[in-house]
Amino acid sequence: MSDIPVPVWALTKAKRIRDEGYLRGDNNTITEVFARYIAEHEQPPIDPLVNEAIELVVSEAITRTDNQLAAIRNRQAGNDKVELALRALRRGIELATLSSNITKEG
Numbered sequence: 001m002s003d004i005p006v007p008v009w010a011l012t013k014a015k016r017i018r019d020e021g022y023l024r025g026d027n028n029t030i031t032e033v034f035a036r037y038i039a040e041h042e043q044p045p046i047d048p049l050v051n052e053a054i055e056l057v058v059s060e061a062i063t064r065t066d067n068q069l070a071a072i073r074n075r076q077a078g079n080d081k082v083e084l085a086l087r088a089l090r091r092g093i094e095l096a097t098l099s100s101n102i103t104k105e106g
Helices: 008-019 028-041 048-060 066-073 079-105
Strands: none
Touching (some): 008 028
């Protein structure tokens, strides 16, 4: 086994496939090996809010070149600004949910 940890998303998918009966054996080693295979051959799932945060940062960056904008979209640049926008989006959702709950109760 490798010392590199298996990504959680790949392990979760491998366990789901095992639990659905498509992976023989109840052995954690088999599941981990399969999870590593998944991680090597599939892209990790993308949070839609991450895409929205990237687009917010890109829309703010009107003076950048096409190459710079592509680097932001590919998460090769501007990650600090993307993370800030992502936190703002998540907080907005949290506040909207809280407000909705207060309105329902009151």
